[in-house]
Amino acid sequence: MDRTIIFHQGRSVADGPPHQVLAGDISNFGINHPPLLRLFRDFGLKTMVFDVEKAIEELKAQNILTPFYHHLLRQSSDSFNTLTETTHPVVELENLWFNYDGTPLLCGIDLKLQRGESVALLGRNGAGKTTLIKHLNGLIKPQKGRVRIFGSDTRKKTVSELSRHVSLVWQNPNDQIFRPTVREEVLTGPKIFHSYDPLWCDGLFNRFGLHPFLNRSPFALSEGQKKRVSFAAALSIKPDLIVLDEPTAGQDEPFRRELTSYLHQLREEGQTIIFVTHDLEFAAEHADRWLILSDGKIIADGPPDTVMEQTTAMSKAGLRPTQRFQLIQAMKRFMEGKN
Amino acid sequence: MTFSHWAFLTTSLGILIILVLFLQLSRPWFNFLKGLGFAVLTFFLIAWLAFDLTTGIISGLRLLTIGVVFFLFFQTTPPEILSNGLLKIGFPYPFTFVLTASMQFIPVLIRRARNIRDAQRARGIPIEGGLRGILHLPALAGPLLIQSFKFADELAEAMEARGFGISGRRFRYEPHFKWIDWIVVTVSLIVLITALLFKFM
Numbered sequence: 001m002d003r004t005i006i007f008h009q010g011r012s013v014a015d016g017p018p019h020q021v022l023a024g025d026i027s028n029f030g031i032n033h034p035p036l037l038r039l040f041r042d043f044g045l046k047t048m049v050f051d052v053e054k055a056i057e058e059l060k061a062q063n064i065l066t067p068f069y070h071h072l073l074r075q076s077s078d079s080f081n082t083l084t085e086t087t088h089p090v091v092e093l094e095n096l097w098f099n100y101d102g103t104p105l106l107c108g109i110d111l112k113l114q115r116g117e118s119v120a121l122l123g124r125n126g127a128g129k130t131t132l133i134k135h136l137n138g139l140i141k142p143q144k145g146r147v148r149i150f151g152s153d154t155r156k157k158t159v160s161e162l163s164r165h166v167s168l169v170w171q172n173p174n175d176q177i178f179r180p181t182v183r184e185e186v187l188t189g190p191k192i193f194h195s196y197d198p199l200w201c202d203g204l205f206n207r208f209g210l211h212p213f214l215n216r217s218p219f220a221l222s223e224g225q226k227k228r229v230s231f232a233a234a235l236s237i238k239p240d241l242i243v244l245d246e247p248t249a250g251q252d253e254p255f256r257r258e259l260t261s262y263l264h265q266l267r268e269e270g271q272t273i274i275f276v277t278h279d280l281e282f283a284a285e286h287a288d289r290w291l292i293l294s295d296g297k298i299i300a301d302g303p304p305d306t307v308m309e310q311t312t313a314m315s316k317a318g319l320r321p322t323q324r325f326q327l328i329q330a331m332k333r334f335m336e337g338k339n
Numbered sequence: 340m341t342f343s344h345w346a347f348l349t350t351s352l353g354i355l356i357i358l359v360l361f362l363q364l365s366r367p368w369f370n371f372l373k374g375l376g377f378a379v380l381t382f383f384l385i386a387w388l389a390f391d392l393t394t395g396i397i398s399g400l401r402l403l404t405i406g407v408v409f410f411l412f413f414q415t416t417p418p419e420i421l422s423n424g425l426l427k428i429g430f431p432y433p434f435t436f437v438l439t440a441s442m443q444f445i446p447v448l449i450r451r452a453r454n455i456r457d458a459q460r461a462r463g464i465p466i467e468g469g470l471r472g473i474l475h476l477p478a479l480a481g482p483l484l485i486q487s488f489k490f491a492d493e494l495a496e497a498m499e500a501r502g503f504g505i506s507g508r509r510f511r512y513e514p515h516f517k518w519i520d521w522i523v524v525t526v527s528l529i530v531l532i533t534a535l536l537f538k539f540m
Binding site for chain 2: 176
């Protein structure tokens with residue numbers, strides 16, 4: 001890339017070579033700095049780096065490679081929960097098989113998710129991710145095997161019964177919007193389930209900045225605002241399990257930040273979250289556990305750093321480790337070589 | 340009179356079923372029948388209750404036959420061939436385009452309708468068959484209508500961006516009558532004339 005142009009509110013606000021444009025304060029325009037640059041800024045470094053090799057060179061030149069390495073490791077150990085296996089998992093998949101028109105989409109999946117886990121489901125398009133999450137609220141019933149949600153077999157429950165506990169936020173908010181006002185759209189779920197909690201819903205309106213739009217038609221909102229509405233609608237029933245399908249796809253940095261802070265809060269409250277994503281930076285930030293799905297099978301399962309070390313599984317799913325992980329590995333190699 | 344109806348309908352349906360089997364379309368045909376079955380049954384019941392059982396059966400069979408004819412036509416004729424054929428016999432391009440685009444985008448809309456149904460069911464809205472489903476129809480129809488309008492706008496923009504409307508023919512494919520087309524046209528004409536003779540003689 002030779003030139004970067006940033007548009008904001010209908011006019012060009014920055015125009016020039018990428019290193020020059022990205023050096024400025026671009027967060028006001030809804031854009032985040034590249035991951036390596038963010039790591040450097042967090043550590044108080046002003047140098048412009050975009051690739052791992054340059055970052056290593058810079059750290060060596062400033063003689064701060066070791067403190068930086070320990071800073072990154074400390075960050076990783078701070079962010080993840082370690083959950084012990086309990087006898088009552090939230091989600092339990094037992095030898096789950098699903099075929100569509102003779103094509104196997106899920107091939108004998110075994111999986112247990114514990115309360116409070118935040119799980120990222122990764123994989124190429126067509127790997128079976130959406131089919132898997134549709135099993136969680138009974139939209140798809142297992143053809144073979146068993147799916148238990150909070151101990152109940154999904155085959156014995158209706159979608160309505162399951163959706164009281166499992167909320168799914170879809171990638172396209174336009175698939176669900178149909179009420180004349182934003183307020184009615186968000187409160188559809190609580191009305192169906194007779195679970196309206198004014199305090200909780202008001203908190204959601206605040207959290208997603210919906211107060212100015214409550215009496216407006218949701219159809220008239222921007223795509224980002226519609227996404228906020230769909231999140232608030234999904235959370236309005238106080239679900240026990242939240243499933244997010246591509247939550248960051250097509251969203252700008254302010255929404256990402258809001259989502260980040262909300263997911264963080266939900267995780268602290270012990271909420272179980274599963275999200276499908278192609279955004280590894282987001283997955284590394286929010287998931288305690290990564291699952292890679294390929295050809296209908298789970299080919300990697302573990303904490304993000306452990307999964308990123310499994311190069312065969314990563315390349316089979318077409319995934320590249322995050323820049324933070326690449327940097328840590330490069331620093332480790334350098335320090336090992338030095339010793 | 341009634342006998343000729345029976346003979347004509349059963350013969351036509353028999354020929355059509357043989358064609359379906361010959362063209363190895365039995366699987367999509369069964370799927371199609373699942374959808375058409377409800378309409379045929381309703382038609383049969385209305386005619387039976389309004390007139391008599393024979394009229395009911397004949398009416399049902401008639402609708403089934405018409406349905407199978409359309410099924411065979413759309414299964415064996417890709418939209419672009421239909422469009423090119425219509426152009427060749429003098430229909431204006433915008434007309435043929437609208438016809439074929441509508442045919443091509445039916446599966447897209449069906450897919451969207453399924454996504455919407457799943458999204459609403461996941462919120463606890465029971466969009467299913469029966470009276471309860473009808474009560475919640477706005478939850479399906481609203482998003483589908485809005486998405487269809489938006490889709491039409493986007494399609495129009497994409498078409499304009501790709502030069503739709505520039506004059507002059509720019510198709511590689513030039514349709515020609517082959518021997519098989521002559522045979523089909525001749526056989527169809529013979530069947531039509533025979534049917535008319537049965538009806539009026």
